[in-house]
Amino acid sequence: MRVTFPRMGALDLTFNTLFKQLGAEVVPPPPATKATLALGVKHAPEFACLPLKLMLGNFIQAVELGADTIVMCGGCGPCRLGHYAQVQQQILEDLGYRARVVVLEASVCDLLPKIRHLAPHKSWREILRAINIAWVKMNASDGIESLMLKIRPRAVKPRAVTEIYEQGLQLLAAAHTVEEIRTAHRETFAAVKALPLRAEKPLLRIGIVGELFVALEPLVNQEIERRLGELQVEVKRTLYVSEWVRSHLLWSRQARKQRRAVKDAAQPYLGHWVGGHGLESIGRTIQLAQAGFDGVIQVLPFTCMPEIVAKSILPQISKDYGMPVMTLVLDEHAGEAGIMTRIEAFVDLLERRRKQEDVRYERIFGS
């Protein structure tokens, strides 16, 4: 059995570890490039959302490399993600690729038996151990990512931060036990902390909300976080896969509490979940506004239904809270220059606003 899986940001580290530990042969899909996207766009339905297309491209490339089992996520909500696996399987079959698609639904009761099925010769003890290692790795890579977002705008050389980040991911990829992962994590943290920083000054703070896949996959979002960091903006991403696992699979008390807080914050504007991350986008934007952020960027793939609901409500929030919100709709035609221009213009706008506010503050309080 040669297993492959969809790519999403740094998530391939986790999947790679999980299936290797389970004793399966892993054929990771090659890093997504324009060619992957073109392959997906060619064979996917025209108006399907971008994640479906890119994942399909991943699968075709991986199957050509010899994978015969595709592990894919499912879903039962009104978001289209729940039917991706079936549509993709049909497309692959029609193209003549022979691959079994294993659909993991988002519940522990469904997940464990299917993982067990993927690793027939392992005991439950070994399976749980594999899951634990993958989980620790996921947390470590998310931890490194969120540290990068903090350090990059403050470092003298932002590019050095990106280099350390890539080295850190490689260290993580090579780690096979919990101890090794912790060491890699610690080393990366130490390397980042040793970097020379600029003199402390108040930075612009921008939150990123929106659809998970687009927020995580650098090919699609044109590395928006790195670009903002290099413009000396502190970015807070509200979407992490580990957060999702904590609240949807592990039912951790803290994550549930956080989810409830988001829901309560969104209540005056959106009174019901709408599938995907629609409700989260609204709630998190309000929370960020309350926390005094300078602006919020919503990223979504073209035709994403839940985010379109959020997009129609966000201008109202922006008006009520006096915080600019920019929406980036991304699809296969999104060009680097166009997005760069929009990001720069948005940052300029926020800087001006901040200066004006300072002036107004001085006038009122005469400091």
Add this chain to the structure above:
Amino acid sequence: MPLRIGIPRALLAYYYLPLWEEFFVQLGAEVIISPKTNKELLDGGVELAVDETCLPVKVFMGHVDYLKSRADVLFIPRIVSVEPQKYTCPKLLGLPDMVKSNIANLPVIWGDTVNLSAKRRDLLPVVYRIGRRISPNVVRITQAFWRACRQLRKYECLLRRGNSVEEAYNRLRHRECAPWFWTGLLSPGPAARSNGPSAQVSRPAGSGAPPITVAVVGHAYNIHDTYLSLDIISCLRKMGVNVLTPEMMRRDDITRAVSHLPKQLFWTFCQRIMGTACHYLNNCQQAVDGIINIAAFGCGPDSLVGEMLAKETRRRGQMPFMLLTIDEHTGEAGLLTRIEAFIDMIRWRRQRNACDLSPYGGLGSNI
């Protein structure tokens, strides 16, 4: 002066308008229904809604805009689910909130949540909550609801007998239908008759051949909106073509037809579309001569369901299939040409008795 309740004639009103109208009328309120979609309503909606929203939601905004100065209350329920384990689309889940943030100067909105995904009984509390706002009398509310349900049953019965939504609604208003206690008995519908035209289609004069029957599948708010779909049903009927729509199907036929799918669709109305098409593909190859799928531009579920349908028909290789995407720019000439070409192709196939000829270009039946 009685309370004036506005109901937009868009989206789910195409399925439930008689129920809502009768309920409010029985409770003594005045019901104001927006006119049929026309250019002004559509243009108004396009201006109000966010660019990325789908066509039907844009139209809905136009209808709300029309009603906002004419009614005291707008009835825009949040219909999450109308049957267990299934949902409607995310945009319907966020509909009242999208309306509130996109349109200014709105009257009171009754955006009650209808969620029957757990059990159908959950409808009753919502009914009483809405009814209490008009009349404190519980008996009267019960009676009104009972009569409204009766009206809906009659309406659905009329639809099953081959009427379009507009015809069924008009007949219902003029009480041109069988007494309610017949409705269960007298609803064979064209779907149940394996081979035969539905009632009101006249054969083209002078031709002895049985008329062509085409299944037009799509959301009722697209195909029965005479402006959006450019009145495709009358167009086809004028050509002497018998038209079947998902509303003319019996629910158990639909469930049976889709039972072979690896995963049941979790969108109620898409399930009906898929079921109707599959029903004719499965059992009654002779009953319809072709399938036309009407999708709205930007509709999320339609993009996947259209793909699944096309693949399903292609696999069987026998049934002519056409996908028509409608948007606010659809021109009558373009649509008509495509429909005429499709019907001509069916006629030609018949004359040549070339049913083994694939409608997809190749010669074999397995493409």
